[in-house]
Amino acid sequence: MYRQLEHQFRAMITDGLLAAGATLPAERKLALDLGISRKTVQQCYDALRQQRLVSAHGRNGYIVEDGFRRIKPGMERLKGFTEEMQELGRVPSTRILERAVGEDRSIASIFGLSSTARFLRLVRVRLGDGIPLSVEKAWYDVGIAPGLAEADLSGSIYARLLECGAPLVDCEQTIEAASPEPQECAVFGFSEPLPCLLIKRRSYGADGRMIEYVEGLFRGDSYAYRLRLRA
Structure with missing residues (x-):
């Protein structure tokens, strides 16, 4: 269950739907809204943190890291x-x-x-x-x-x-x-x-x-x- 939640958050972050500096929903509230355990939400947020998509800020919760929007380079010419x-x-x-x-x-x-x-x-x-x-x-x-x-x-x-x-x-x-x-x-x-x-x-x-x-x-x-x- 937490993997499904993690994939959804990761897609929103890398596609720019959750911008840098945005705060993820509080663990308890999100668990209640989705009808899942708080531990599931904690596992999801921890996985996102390990991937450096978000960072933990104590009582301020988890905040989306800057600079992790999806990169869209062109392929029209040779470059390193x-x-x-x-x-x-x-x-x-x-x-x-x-x-x-x-x-x-x-x-x-x-x-x-x-x-x-x-x-x-x-x-x-x-x-x-x-x-x-x-x-x-x-x-x-x-x-x-x-x-x-x-x-x-x-x-x-x-x-x-x-x-x-x-x-x-x-x-x-x-x-x-x-x-x-x-x-x-x-x-x-x-x-x-x-x-x-x-x-x-x-x-x-x-x-x-x-x-x-x-x-x-x-x-x-x-x-x-x-x-x-x-x-």
């Missing part, structure tokens, strides 16, 4: 997470979980290279206004951009690639539904797996060679991609 957040008026930041250079036969196959090709493997959490929005696993061909291996990767990778003389000019991208793994739930603050968007991207340089392969898991409760189609 940092640029996307800046365009939406959010402050981007990054937490690096893994970073290593080595060989990977399956990734080499995706790039169409020999099994001895070397790649920079980078796993990062991408945040907007301090809220974890995606877990990104990426591989880069260090044969094309060797300077990337030692570069500062806490910001925009695309800016670093430009500095290395290997700007991205084209990409192929797919979006599919996915369920987060336990470690990804921990990053997002989910108490149970919630629907996410898995975005896979293959990006290419001006000479047509593939430079980047990314698998980014984006939280489905905060992203709604938009496309403009013309006849």
Whole structure:
């Protein structure tokens, strides 16, 4: 029962029906109005708090957090997470979980290279206004951009690639539904797996060679991609 209530509140918050700063109904009153136990309401509110959708303020109750409206980025051109957040008026930041250079036969196959090709493997959490929005696993061909291996990767990778003389000019991208793994739930603050968007991207340089392969898991409760189609 509390999960159903949680999903309804989360939808209202992420769609902007409950604006930042709004106070959720008092536990006792909501329980009485809905004919459910107060414990059910408490479990719901606690789940919302763990997801950073609301914060507890003692006698003032639970208040909707600022900056958690659903993000609606466009997909009309190639751009990275940092640029996307800046365009939406959010402050981007990054937490690096893994970073290593080595060989990977399956990734080499995706790039169409020999099994001895070397790649920079980078796993990062991408945040907007301090809220974890995606877990990104990426591989880069260090044969094309060797300077990337030692570069500062806490910001925009695309800016670093430009500095290395290997700007991205084209990409192929797919979006599919996915369920987060336990470690990804921990990053997002989910108490149970919630629907996410898995975005896979293959990006290419001006000479047509593939430079980047990314698998980014984006939280489905905060992203709604938009496309403009013309006849």
